Amino acid sequence: MIIDLRSDTVTKPSKQMLEAMMETQVGDDVFREDITVNQLETRIANMFGMDEALFFPSGTMANQTALKLHTNPGEQVICDKYAHIYNYESGGVSFNSGVSCKLLDENNGMFKADDVLKAINPADYYYSKTSLVEIENTANRRGGTCWDFNEIKKIRMVCDENKLGFHLDGARIWNALVAKNETANQYGEVFDTISVCLSKGLGCPVGSVLVGDSKIMENAIRIRKIFGGNMRQAGYLAAAGLFALDNNIDRLKEDHKKAREIGIVLAQLPIIKNVERIETNIVIFELNEDVSLNDFVNKLADNNIRIISMGGNKLRMVTHLDYNNDMHSILIKFLKNF
Numbered sequence: 001m002i003i004d005l006r007s008d009t010v011t012k013p014s015k016q017m018l019e020a021m022m023e024t025q026v027g028d029d030v031f032r033e034d035i036t037v038n039q040l041e042t043r044i045a046n047m048f049g050m051d052e053a054l055f056f057p058s059g060t061m062a063n064q065t066a067l068k069l070h071t072n073p074g075e076q077v078i079c080d081k082y083a084h085i086y087n088y089e090s091g092g093v094s095f096n097s098g099v100s101c102k103l104l105d106e107n108n109g110m111f112k113a114d115d116v117l118k119a120i121n122p123a124d125y126y127y128s129k130t131s132l133v134e135i136e137n138t139a140n141r142r143g144g145t146c147w148d149f150n151e152i153k154k155i156r157m158v159c160d161e162n163k164l165g166f167h168l169d170g171a172r173i174w175n176a177l178v179a180k181n182e183t184a185n186q187y188g189e190v191f192d193t194i195s196v197c198l199s200k201g202l203g204c205p206v207g208s209v210l211v212g213d214s215k216i217m218e219n220a221i222r223i224r225k226i227f228g229g230n231m232r233q234a235g236y237l238a239a240a241g242l243f244a245l246d247n248n249i250d251r252l253k254e255d256h257k258k259a260r261e262i263g264i265v266l267a268q269l270p271i272i273k274n275v276e277r278i279e280t281n282i283v284i285f286e287l288n289e290d291v292s293l294n295d296f297v298n299k300l301a302d303n304n305i306r307i308i309s310m311g312g313n314k315l316r317m318v319t320h321l322d323y324n325n326d327m328h329s330i331l332i333k334f335l336k337n338f
């Protein structure tokens, strides 16, 4: 048995999910005739109280489409320095949209409305025009942390006052909703566009969705086509999404609980310098300077436990649907005896 804590993307569809996929009805989504895709899009649009939703093969493509919808070449996006759109989308911001990023490094990634205000470029022609603010919830590289919704509302006001778009990278928004007892609808009220992943904590093999109101989403399907993201009988994948929305949201609590329990044990180990605050399913911790990161990771690997390094002396563990109670007991016991 391998205990794989590298990411919540390593999950495989369960038997029940595969059955739901097999039993669904499909059509050609390029003709918009796949009833399961249409159903998933309508369902997610309704959850967020927005007009339109569009199914994507990846979160990266959903984000890149949103960036394109909100910007013109030469303009600038305000985001955290560890934002996924800046760090992990292969430079797509500049490649696809021809925009630059104004990187903030405030308050562990949860910058404030004031920080946004200060980051907006003056109107003089020789500055790049600021056109979009982007945030991530939960914030991946910031340890799965959740934003304070009140601050998000304040940032919305700054966006309104300065005619900026506001995009949420909600790859793990489900984790935030469960952890903070919030609703999708309240997020729909403050953002212009939101991307969500079905293939992280929700356990689907593939799939992301971009939601927004009809005006901004009008061009989304054309951009998806330009990016090569049109699919045909994608309903099989959408069926996994519908199954996950019914069955896999509430249970994220269990992943969060396990992550906290891992954090408590790690914090007691003498070789560990620091465990970052755990709010959802991501555990980031740092080894003491005199401990070799490779030795630590290899020792875990020798015991069939897989985790990844985050650079520096930091390591990451992510709990998920396929990290079950038995694995959790084994890991806790292993760490206690480390």
Ligand SMILES: *Cc1c(COP(=O)(O)O)cnc(C)c1O
Pocket (backbone or CB within 6 Å): 058, 059, 060, 061, 063, 084, 085, 136, 139, 140, 169, 171, 172, 197, 199, 200, 208
């Ligand atoms: C995983 C992830 C994405 C999307 O990634 P894909 O692998 O393209 O689906 C976007 N943003 C964040 C914060 C993520 O963790």
